[in-house]
Amino acid sequence: MVALAQLSGVVDEVVDASPWALSDADVVASLDAVHTLEQRLAAVKLGLVREVDGRGLATRQGATSTAVWLRERLRLTGRSARHLVATAASLDEGPPQVRSALARGAVTVEQAVVVAETVGALPAAVGPEVADKAASLLVDFAAQHEPTVLRRLGTRILDHVAPDLAEQAEAEALRRAEERALVDRHLTLADQPDGQVRVTGRLDGETASLLRAAIEPLCAPAGLGDDRSPGQRRHDALAEVCRLALRTGDLPEHGGDRPQLVVTVALEPLRNHLGAGTLDTGVRLTPDAVRRIACDAAVLPAVLGGESQVLDVGRQRRLITGPLRRALVLRDGGCAFPGCDRPPRWCDGHHIRHWSDGGPTRLDNAVLLCGHHHRVVHQGEWGVRPGSDGRPEFLPPAWLDPQRVPRRNLYHRRC
Template identity: 70%
Template sequence: MIDELARAERAVATCADASAWALSEHDLVAALDATHRLQQRLAAVQVAVVRELDGRGTAVGQGASSTTVWLRHRLRLDVAAARRLVGLAASLDGAPPAVRAALASGAVTVEQARVIAEAVATVSARAGVEVADKAVGVLVDWAAQFDPTLLRRLGSRILDHVAPEIADAAAAAALEAEAARAARDRHVTVSERAGGRLRLSGTLDAETAALVRAAIDPLSAPCGSDDTRTASQRRHDALGEVCRLALRTGELPEHGGDPAQLVVTTDFDGLTRQLGAGTLDTGPHLTPEAVRRLACDAAVLPAVLGGAGQVLDVGRQRRLVTGPLRRALALRDGGCAFPGCDRPPRWCAAHHIRHWADGGPTSLDNAVLLCGHHHRHLHQTEWAVRLEGDGTPEFVPPAWLDPDQIPRRNHYHRRT
């Protein structure tokens, strides 16, 4: 397989160096169709490889919390793309051979194959394998005409074509299957963008969608005739207001040992002179105006930093026993310190570098922030962690993973 893929890569490289402008319009269209078929056939190979790697537990064995996280780091994908790849591999794992053959031949796209596999699974459960095989043939034929969205809609009534005598009963089953898919596919993805912005995407089930609409619709109305915000901007502001209302209740559960809260690091002199920008504990920077607005309704906790950003002293709030140390760790590590992990401080626990049972103190010099997965991983494997002279955690991999045992650092979190 490796040799064949290498030959295919060389062939594609040759095509990439060719001049598309020299082709006729007819040849350009033919080239477009050919590249699309090749792309889908390569996707079929990639999905099969991901399915096998996931089944073997390769990602966890190499220290990642999941195959999705491992793919993101290995292939430099964003989280949504990595999650989609793992989801496709899982959905096609039990697909009939005819579906996998159609995908491998380029007759259907990866998304179409996923739709067909899900529709056929429903048919097989209600009408048996023989009818399911007929459904595969019909759906593959339809895939030449319809995109995945229309194909899914048609697939929900496929029994009208291959087994009309049981179609009504199967329609009820399809409705139940759709509800199960909605529960399985529900997700919200938060992706970082430049300038500290976030991109929200996802799929809500019907009940959650109704709750979100009920919460944000009243806050999304225009505020008078001079409101120049677009509808999308009003929904954005409404979502922020719902979150502010939730934080004000004080009823949210603790997160990482602290109450749910917004943590901003800023220079005190700059804050008083209305010139100081700030940094959220999740990494993004805030303007001086935003920092002062947040400070109007917040407890101000002083922290003293050395010249290289080391935390020298952190003030205390009476209601928080471990708050000062956690804040110091958050300022220093920025989140889970394990290489390749982007989990924020709120998802992390403090790990004793020299274990408590071995006499290790609870101090900043003997602690490092780790998410739940990497905390367990460090305790259960041969990875080692240490603090370098600049206070940055370094992780030494086991010899079986890296014979040279070159220390690794986390580059996802920028230090203050």
């Protein structure tokens, strides 16, 4: 306690110092020194937490667990308190050289946990001598590598300290990881009150690789002016992959063409740009979203009774498909929006003059647009019209070009 009081007095002097008066070199040196002291004090703190837990002080004082006691005592979140108890236990049960390195400030708390967990996961067959060598080598690696890289190096540590056991240990580790992935894999789609859906889950390595391979080519910014965040681009890429899968016609049961997404909307409000729609899941859509989906979907006129029961359903009409879609692909070559490189398979057929406004389903009233630019056009700032040669041309918004000079996509031109 005397030493801690003295340390507190020294900290008072440091807190009162003014960093702005330091040279660049002194600022960096001071940051390094504070960081090292922070790790050394963390070693002391973790030792005390372990002692509190080992003595059962928390339960003796009426708490249900050490984590609950720490949450109240140190004013932590429950998650932080549980992490503190787990970290203290991990280091206490780990190799002594790890605790020693943390006390010297030679490793950070995160690095110490990585080393302890890596050594603890080694097969029992390696023996304590090999485990100690692995711990010492990983502590040395910590001088150059941050925790993520250190953990990756730890997966191959036996190559350095026990090559004769490395292959067998790796095979066993891969087998255990595969078993865990088989049990842990899941995907949850949780409806939110605002109509959005929260996606959570865990993918095995193979499935994650498939997902990345499918969406990464679609995650690049779509030309100048694309201000979507990386997360938004991944969202849109996943949507386009799903659209492609639905378009193939190879999905089981409900697979095939577009009528797998069912939207209900009254016809007159749709024509007047006012009609919100309802998915078959009950989720409500804005009028703009309904009209965008309707661009390349089957329309089924239905007569509903007073309680919305279906009395009669007519045949579908107005779908950009078959020969018309093939003609669009030949003419546009892909997304026709200026500068876009998306291929035809990622594109929707868009009515230049919407079908609900009386627009015909003809080549001169249709254009291929990728999902992103389909949304852009439906937002209304960009205009699109057939040019004198029948090819689509786009009118930029006035804020981008006051003259609104028509633009074309030359990326897909074959001649």
